[in-house]
Amino acid sequence: MRKEYVMGNSAIALGAMTAGISLAAGYPGTPSSEIIETIAKHNNGQIHLEWSVNEKSALEVAAGASYAGARTLVTMKQVGLNVASDPLMSLAYVGVKGGMVIVSADDPGPISSQTEQDTRMFAEFARIPVFDPSSPEEAYLMIQDAFDYSEKYHTPVLFRPTTRVCHAYASIEWEENPQPKEYEGFVKDSKKWVIFPKLSFANHEMIEKRNPKIGDDFSEYEKNTVTGNGSKAIFASGVSYAYAKEYIKDRNDVILCKISTPYPFPEKLTLSVLEKCDEVLCFEELSPYIETQLQRIAGVHHLPVNILGKTTGNGRPSGENSADYAAEIIGKFLGDKPKDKANLSDMPALPVRPPVLCAGCPHRASFYAVKKAMSGRKAYFCGDIGCYTLGNAMPLDMTDTCLCMGAGITVTQGLHWTDDNAVSFAFVGDSTFFASGMTGIVNAVYNEADMILCVLDNSTTAMTGHQPHPGTGRNMMGDIIQKVDIIKILEGIGLKKIITVNPFDLEQAVAAVKECADTKGVKAIIFKAPCIAITKPKGKMEISDKCVNCKKCIKEIGCPAIIIREDKVAIDKTLCTGCGLCAEICPANAIGGEGNE
Amino acid sequence: MNKDIILCGVGGQGTVLASKLIASAAMKDGQTVHSAETIGMAQRGGSVISHVRIGDKAYSPLIPNGSADIILAFEPAEAVRNLAYLKAGGLVIVNSVPVKPVTESLNDTGYDGKEMIEYLKTKCRNVIVVNAEELCREFGSSKFFNVAILGVAVGSGKTGLSPENVLSEIENRVPEKFRELNIRAFLKGEQIGANYDA
Known part of the structure; x- marks a missing residue:
């Protein structure tokens, strides 16, 4: 046995490994992402582990393995369950052979999500059992029970921790080198595995008779x-x-x-x-x-x-x-008497701290280039889910809409059909492009929309903690794989104009945006520069005495490393990464790399 | 022994490492520890908070208001923001150097942290004010402040943690390249804490 102080998500991962999973698949999403990462850390190659391209893929991959009798784990955040809901609703009817647990992490608050949806309601809707752990320690044990119930009743089972369980830490004692449970392999039986209305009718009836029995079983369950x-x-x-x-x-x-x-x-x-x-x-x-x-x-x-x-x-x-x-x-x-509280009603006004793009983030440069190029022209900027949603903040103010993963690409088409005088933009990250962006591009080409796709390619899934994706050339088994090439995909879909630029080369980036805006049809600009959190900073910028204190740098790009110190514009050296965007826009040529001037 | 400790600051200041060091040092002493972290979007320059609960009488991952023995604040306004957690007679250790949000540079309200420190002093008897820039100057970066402020807390004797355990956890958890500087930062902080007489 090994004892470790771990995050709730790690406890869930270790519990699933102890339960003998042979396969785990998921898509990153706060607060669920560390489950797959923990398995990767402890996997000795016996578990097939993957970041799938999206939650629907993850659930379907796991379903196949569960049909063969293997125990499988699927992980996602609550809004990911919406993406996976199509296979889930049908799988509830078809059932599984090997135990299958779908972790869908809810996010009350919400702290990092679009919705406050409740996975317990989803379980009832799908007619499948759901487990709700109250602590990391309990999650470690409960997920093992969830696998047993899944196999006992041949049904996929939901497991829904919330953020405060996922991101709480506790000591877990666990068996090292857990072994995957042995399984029989897929046995062909089309009456069982092929869903048809007749099968659905019969299985629906079976499920409605079965579920009250599971309820009785749960009345005896030790964790109730x-x-x-x-x-x-x-x-x-x-x-x-x-x-x-x-x-x-x-x-x-x-x-x-x-x-x-x-x-x-x-x-x-x-x-x-x-x-x-x-x-x-x-x-x-x-x-x-x-x-x-x-x-x-x-x-x-x-x-x-x-x-x-x-x-x-x-x-x-x-x-x-x-x-x-x-x-x-x-x-x-x-009816208890309330505890005396310290009186803090005279508290001074506190600064507000909305999350912002990091100093040196390439997204800032990309947004700024589009903003400059569209200055004086009517344009719509449809955003998406990822770090770049933060492009909505002042002073960039470059996100007019954000709905759900991949939606910016299709929402911008809708805006275009209501107003073809405006230039319609969609901003999408590289991971989101693979997860749910591609079909939207096909839709635009097929229906002859006029739009500019801006792929903010920073070579990672940044917001959720830098997971690899199909474009990075790495997977969760630790293998180096052939990169899936975004440009070739776009060419294959039929885009005629695809321009790749470095967003920090402001002049070129602005020119690319203008060129696309003056071209009909579906165009793409790949803004390619790695996430600043996974690259070595170039250095630090410095402000010389040529600075006229016009504050253009502060008013236009909103970099957290540019501050006002004693009424003068200054660089916060602890944050600056030397990206140089501020130097490119300084009208007085007062900003340069450290040691330059 | 039950101790509830709040660590608060701004995303990127290193509160998570400091809370992990507290937790693992307390576990070395055979204590039960629970903690909760801010992870996700707020880490991008937003307010962050870690709750560390030492002892077996903690059921919730979050510390109730009026229960924290110590607040380790990496930023003056964040100390005030989380002051409701402090119990009567609790200790606040606060960095006087403000982190100004981008919104502040755009619409300057003159926030400089001083008003926050004054407010803390009117509300609490036990406040240790440290200036992260001065404290960390010799280490070349304020990035070592997380370990330094932990040193202040341990030096004050209010955490119940032994300096030896924290030091050995720094050795375990910090990459070799930064180990020496972190140890020096911790020891310097410990000295400041030891000189404080609550």
Whole structure:
């Protein structure tokens, strides 16, 4: 056994390895990305591991292996589950042979996501079980149980940690060199593996009869717990249970019920609690999922119990919970006297810190080049998901829309069809291009749209922590592979004008944008420069006494390394990487590389 | 022994390494440790916070308000932003050098951190103010401040951590190239902390 202090995501990975997975596939997305990375760190080659091109691919690759009897893990963030939902909904009907667990990490807040969707609702929608761990320690054990249930009921199973479990750290003791579980191999059976309306009808019926049985099974599951006594009960799940426990501690005058398996709901266990209570509080994040289940059960059984939660105003409808919020909501429910708080109402105004593009980020230069080239012309700038969403911030202000992965490319086509006087741009990162950008380009060519595709190619998946992708020439098995070439793809799709530029060569980059704007059809500019976080900085810039303090550099590019010190423009040397964009725009020629002038 | 420690600052200042060093040093002493980090978009120049909880009476990964024994603030406004976590009589160790957000350079409100330090002093009895630029000048970069401020905390005796354990974790976790400078930064911070009489 080996004991290590690890992140919740690593605990999930180690648990899945202990459960004997033979294959793991995923697509990066905060807060889930470190699961695949942890497996890569410990993989001795027995597990086929991949960053798939997107979540749909990951789930389908895993489905194939699970058909053959192998245990498989799929990882993604909650919005990734939307991308994977097409195969998931059908796979729920077809079922699996080898245990298959799909980790979909939810992000209450949201801290790094577009939506506050709730994977527990998705599980109910897809009619498959879901597990909800409350800590890294529990996640390590619970994912092993999830594999057992998956195999017992031949169904894919969802596992949904939230950000605070994924990014919490705890000590995990785990078996080194876990072995993949042996499997039989694929056995052909078209009545089983080929989905047809007839099979769907039969399996749907089977699933609806089966799920209440799984609910009964879950009523006995050791990680659904009931502690304490009294006529009041608190129901909680996931990290909200940890917050509730932090408030309750060892108190015994209230019942605390942890729901680790929100679907199929452990109804018998719940009923045994509801029958002895007058009042129940549901403390959960995202949807009022447990709450509506309790309302349903109380209604069906005509129980005289008051059920409180989000739908009754006893919980906020959006945002994440916290230990403090638990104290506030649960304290009120139990009639406790609130703890004295320090009075901080006289706090001075705090600076706001929206996230920004790093100093030296090539995206800043790309956005600036497009902005310059389009100065005085009407243009639409459709953004996408990645670091470059930060191009929306002032002073760049270069993101007019952002919807979901890949959408900028197609949204800009829609804008074009409403206004062909404007130049329509789509900005997409290299990883997003592969994940869900390519079909949008085909759509533009096929339907004869007029648009400029700007591929911000920084040779990595930067925002989620620098994962490789098909264009990088590396994969998660540690192999050097042939790069998938974005330019050749675009040529193959039929683009006639594809220009590759270094965004830091401002003059050339501006010229490329202008040339494309004056050409009809679908054009592409590849802004190619590596992410500053994975390259060695070139040096530092310096401001000479030629500076006239016009602040053009600050007003135009918004680099965090350019600051005002004692009323003068200055370079913060700890942040500057010497990219030189500021020197290119300085009207007084006052900025140069260190040691130049 | 239960200790709740908040580390806060701005993305890129190295709070995550400092929190890992605290956690692993406490584990060396046989303590149960839990922590939680800010990871993701906020790391790009946003406010970041680490919660480190030492002891077996911690259920939540996040420290409740009014419970932190120590706040290690890498930036003055971030100390104020997170002050509600501090328990009565808790210790604040704060860097007086501000990190000005880009928005501040665009619309200058004159934020220089001084007002924050004054506010901290009116609200808390125990405040250690350190100037990261001065402290780290001899090391050539403020990047070593994360280990230096950890030294201040350990030197103050309020963390319950032994300097030996932290030093051995620095040796384990820091790449060889920067090890020597990190050790010197830690020892210098420890001296400052030891001279503080709460």
